[in-house]
Amino acid sequence: MVVNKLALSQATIKRIPVYYRTVKALQQSGVKRVRSDRLSKLVHIAPATIRRDFSNFGDLGRSGYGYSVDLLAEVFGELLEVHSEEQMLLVGCGNLGRALLTNNFRRNPDLSIVMGFDTDPSLIGTTIAGIPIYNLATLSEKIRPGMHTAIVCVPSSAQASVISQLEANGITAILTFAPKPVPAQPGTKIRYIDLTSELQALLFVDHQSKLVQEPKTPLKQS
Amino acid sequence: MVVNKLALSQATIKRIPVYYRTVKALQQSGVKRVRSDRLSKLVHIAPATIRRDFSNFGDLGRSGYGYSVDLLAEVFGELLEVHSEEQMLLVGCGNLGRALLTNNFRRNPDLSIVMGFDTDPSLIGTTIAGIPIYNLATLSEKIRPGMHTAIVCVPSSAQASVISQLEANGITAILTFAPKPVPAQPGTKIRYIDLTSELQALLFVDHQSKLVQEPKTPLKQS
DNA sequence: CTGAATATGTGAAATATTTAACAAATAGGC
DNA sequence: GCCTATTTGTTAAATATTTCACATATTCAG
Structure with missing residues (x-):
């Protein structure tokens, strides 16, 4: 090796x-x-x-x-093993999922979402940006050997169930946008992207920095 | 205070x-x-x-x-000053921008995107999820006093220019999805969300952990 | 009211990460 | 080829963060 x-x-x-x-x-x-x-x-x-x-x-x-x-x-x-294309799947084709499917890491030829999953009947069977959307229930049939990576864009309430399904099907790396931590199997690496937290932390430091800079209500010019 | x-x-x-x-x-x-x-x-x-x-x-x-x-x-x-609603603007109403406008932090009543900006004539004057989209060139006219926060979803190439426009109009907190760092004015807080990096770092640790776990081609059962 | 059980807040240790500073190594002009 | 200006790689120090472990404070059952 x-x-x-x-x-x-x-x-x-x-x-x-x-x-x-x-x-x-x-x-x-x-x-x-x-x-x-x-x-x-x-x-x-x-x-x-x-x-x-x-x-x-x-x-x-x-x-x-x-x-x-x-x-x-x-x-x-x-x-980063850029030599081999990482074929990924995406679960949850709502607004954010759709945005990621459409963008699909085009700048990085080694990263590619190749299929999407959802439970919404009106999405199943369609394609988004050329990527087929399947029924989440058929995950085990559609997944291809060698796929280890998933992007999860489902509501927090659905996340635990989705992640255990993914784990059962050989997925070991998960990027998720639902902030609710779930118990993961030992071999699984999960990365949470929590936009609301990022934003709130940003607003907090912004406000803190203003507290210092703010003039202390000067009574007179001096 | x-x-x-x-x-x-x-x-x-x-x-x-x-x-x-x-x-x-x-x-x-x-x-x-x-x-x-x-x-x-x-x-x-x-x-x-x-x-x-x-x-x-x-x-x-x-x-x-x-x-x-x-x-x-x-x-x-x-x-976190949840008592006062933070009215934010968003620049760049492409796929990701549109997804964020549609989602609009609904779970958090204190966070709200109230206007979008773009340069694409086919978007200007429309609304997305009820939020009006204005010409970025008219930023200074449309922005309301008390708005300090912006979400930036423009390509990396446009980012520096957009951010300096925002700074010139009183924005002090910026959440951006373009990974290219820009020189910011002292009072400005910028938080970068870099999805590709997050994903690549995740894949890296996933692969690393497999290197250890992998059985060393056992010659015999024992 | 008493005492065993509980769970905080924190001093000290452990760990993780960044930064300064500089000896050693190399580049490149002349 | 020599010599000076560079710039690395790294040791040691500084800073940041997490965790342990336990004295102390509080709860609550009887």
Whole structure:
């Protein structure tokens, strides 16, 4: 096996896709080399953090030169297994599901939603953006071997049931937009995207920062 | 001013909305008290972390009893300023924008998108889910005083320009789905939601965990 | 009212993550 | 080829966050 298990921190793992996207963009602009401080401005991550992250993957850089963009693209592409297309399924073809099906990660040729599932009879049998929508009850018939990944856009109330169905059918990686945590089987990785929480946390810090900046009702000019 | 500036960690801030949602749900089920270990199972956060988070807001709990659900709901609601409706605008009414307009945080009566902006002539002047869509060029005319928050669903290439327009019109909190970091003015808080990165990081950890679990091609049963 | 049971709040330890700072290595002009 | 300017990789320090463990406070049954 080519890839060894790396002891990467969670923080580093979350940054790998960001690095990958950025060096790919540089590569496509014809840039051949990049220094950690230049990259820092592009990704908003401190140069020292970038260098430390990169050092996990061997000595990628050269003192006094920087990093080869091509090499970085290759290394991160390998880590993310960009060489093989990940065929994913999506459950819940409401507004958000439809938006994701339509968008379908077109910028990333290695990510592709290939089928959708729903329980709404008016959707079953149709296609959205060319992707067929099946009855969720027929999941086990439609799923193809080698599919490990699902995107879940169902209401919180339906989520637990949907996720256990997915697990029963060999899905091990799930991205879900319903914020209700569910007990997952040991082998299953679930990532929750909680838009309301993100927004509320943003509003909270925005308001907090205004509390400090606000002038303390000055009685006189001075 | 009632609310004092609190020195909360970023980690704690991100959890406040989760706590709020959960205690609200408990409250609506008629639950009156909750212990940190019970809450832990609901939110998937360690009991000690919950207690430490809560201790930031004063002595909310009582030994041998737990926490009053009503009190928690009140405290977190106050922190998040749920009493006043946050009127937000959305820029970019493509697939994702349309999905968010249609959904419009209905579960949260205090969050509301009240207008959309786009540059596409075929959208300008229409409504989506009852929300009017205006020409982005007329932002300064349409925006209402007291609006501080925007959701951005435009392509990465348009993002920098859109964000500086928003800043020029008094927007200080921005949630965006375009992953390209932009230089923001000091007072502006920007939160990036990067779906592709989330998905790639998820796939990465899923694959990593399989590398360990995989049996090492056993030669014989034993 | 008493005492056993319970569950908080927190000091201290453990863990995770970022950042500073610099020796060592390389680049590239001359 | 030499020498100076760069820029890495990394050690050590700083910061951030989580978790343990338990003294203390409160509950509630009898």
